[in-house]
Amino acid sequence: MTLCNRIVALAVVSFSLLSCSESVTTEQSSKKYNYVVIFADDMGYGDLGVYGHPTIKTPYLDQMAAEGQKWTNFYVGASVCTPSRAALLTGRLPIRSGMAGEHNRVLFPDSEHGLPESELTIAEQLKEGGYATACIGKWHLGHKEQYLPTNNGFDYYFGIPYSNDMDNVILQNANSYQSYFDFWKGPERQNTASFNVPLMRNTEIIERPADQNTITKRYTQEAIQYIKRNKEKPFFLYLAHNLPHVPLFASDDFRGKSLRGIYGDVVEEIDFSVGQVLNTLKDEGLAENTIVVFTSDNGPWLIMNSEGGSAGLLKDGKGSTWEGGMREPCIFWSPGNIKPGVIADLGTTMDLFATFSSLSGLEIPNDREMDSVDLSSVLFENKASDRNDMFYYRNRELYAVRLGEYKAHFITQGAYGQPAKEYHETPLLYNLNVDPSEKYDISTEHPEVLAEIEKLVEKHNSKMIKGEDQLESRTPN
Template sequence: MLINQCHCFTGINEFLPGDGRHLPHHHGFDFVGTNLPFTNHWACDESKVHMAHPNPMKCFLYWNTTLVQQPFRHDNLTASFLQDSIAFIHNNKDRPFFLYFSFAHMHTDMFSAPRFRETSRRGRYGDGLRELDWAVGEVLKTLVSLQIQHRTLMIFLSDHGGHLEICTEGGSNGILKGGKASTWDGGLRVPAIAWWPGVVAPGQVSQHLVSSMDVFQTAAELAGATPPKDRIYDGKSLVPILLQKTSAVPTGKPTPSLRTLFHYCSDRLMAVRQGEYKAHFYSMELPTNYSEHCPGGVPKVEYFTSFDCYGPHITRHDPPLLFNIARDPGELYPLSVEEYDDIITEILAAKAQHQAHLMPGKAQCKETSTTLQPCCNPPFCYCNYKPDGNR
């Protein structure tokens, strides 16, 4: 089951504005509840902090394959996601299930239900975080109330680091450099929590190098499924790591991970992480001008310092810029190319092998067609239907 998703709206429909050929219902999900096929966008602001009114062409809500709100309302958005999730868990409590719950928090436009507004010293960002925290807790309480928590693995993670350019509404990446849309570690490293009472020991902190791509292989192994063998999978199962017993506070130097990860911006390979080392072949400019773009901390516009993967804000590094992430997580001190020539040689070999086996896919988000734009009642594109599609 899928609750919410983020997508490019030109990838929702294929031939007609309402065919929904690329919605998740047609791609393996048995049930799809309330979801935002595009995303929660800056242009969806109902608070009038940023926009006079939401843009319906970027803000639409689906229930399964039915367009039910355009533009969508935020007041009960998280509650709708949660209601569908809890109902799904109840309906499947006696058999194995996979629930993908993708929140609209923490993302511009910042929002929260009325009960959470102005309850945090962190402003709109903190209010939204409190609502997210509540909803996650309700899911866990449901598992416990049904007494299925001992056979259910919950993984909580994010998709990227904080969007630093929008100041108080963009979060913080601590000591990490860069943020959302960059391949500095501030854009890549995110919190991840695994919860499985009686199986995953509480209070542990893992130093392993993992990826969100590992969730698929992890779920497949736990379900006893064998994925098709006619394709290459980038992820690896996290089961061995989840079953390890580690300390909350490292007692010694961790064993370096041999994992290699490849970091892209569009189709450009920007950086390669191999174990404790990371090599940048291209890098993004870092966010600046906070006072100009965020008077009083509130952003005037949603912007990125570097969003164009081939633009003038991209710097090429030859030889690559090398960091030891274990010792220098803030990527502040480049290592000597001469002294670490063997490491760079290994990374270049891994990069060449990786690129030799690439099979480029079709980039749907580069295609633009106004004829495929979701619109509930042409030509107005304004509606607020019930989930069954009726007024």
């Protein structure tokens, strides 16, 4: 073959490969993916078999991770329920929307407000793209009608409006952590009637108190029915379990079956629920056109002892800005689309907004500061994540910042009921790739890293407009 012919042949091959690549990209961008986000409550980084738990059996989540992507550096926007959920749904740090409070860390049954109308949720965003939307499970972004899912972009709602330990008929007048925790040592904690939590369909209460023994099973049934009803059009399903947040309840099929006690029973029932959802997608021919994400809203409630979970090798748990409070198990699944593997790059629940918007051909709003990064190139092409930082807020203060592999703590404090916060004149510094347990402070060895992080904080603060505290106002008794 002459040199000229070789050049022509190489050009033809190159053009063919480029055309093939472009056609795949075009096909991917033109797909109308369905989205299912399964959100556990208070599940720790170490509570799944695939994340190292020795006795909790999670075969469905293990298989989901094997078929999809297991992320090991995935975060939530806050270490407690309300602000974390606001972060996921808006793609913004909750301090921006006012869903991070100065004194109240979450919303309560007597709270006056909820997610501001001015905020744009993923559901509202996707509805603009022709999506059907449903929220099944725990909401916790305002229980009054104007704040419920049906006024925040969801066509359908079935679930409880706040945490499953609220409306406690025994602790209505409790005024201390001690009285609250004493309750959890007694037998009444295992009585579903001790919690007068309402179960709602859209804006109507259909059961009170909600029977929490069967609630995971009923959420699953609702999710399956919703998928089947909407299989002919693109849909977004937000399935937010209110367990394994205490009080812990499991159905007859799972109660007493795990080696880990009631906490393990609950997690194993959630695992079975995930399997039923994935199998439904397969049976209905939707698996290759659906992206499923499984994660949790914050770390484990460690002070609940055996009725709380585990953060594995990570430090501390729910309520704190140590890694155990905000780094979560996370699995992405979409057969034939998402490239299987273990991802050590950074990602957050806030990134779902930009990722789903990008894949659906929807513009990110430019009238507000967003904290969402498009992860689609990681999911579909195994490219590096564009996220390189993480801001850890507690209440309305910035406690810590991660930049690449390094994390600086400006303020530290343990979880609920722990000693007062401590300000650090020289921030603590950890290399999370080397030391994910945050044991070895290396601040004196790397002043140049601290200087770089402090520049990032300065830039962040220059654009930070804190929303009015929506958690402060409560109706007096």
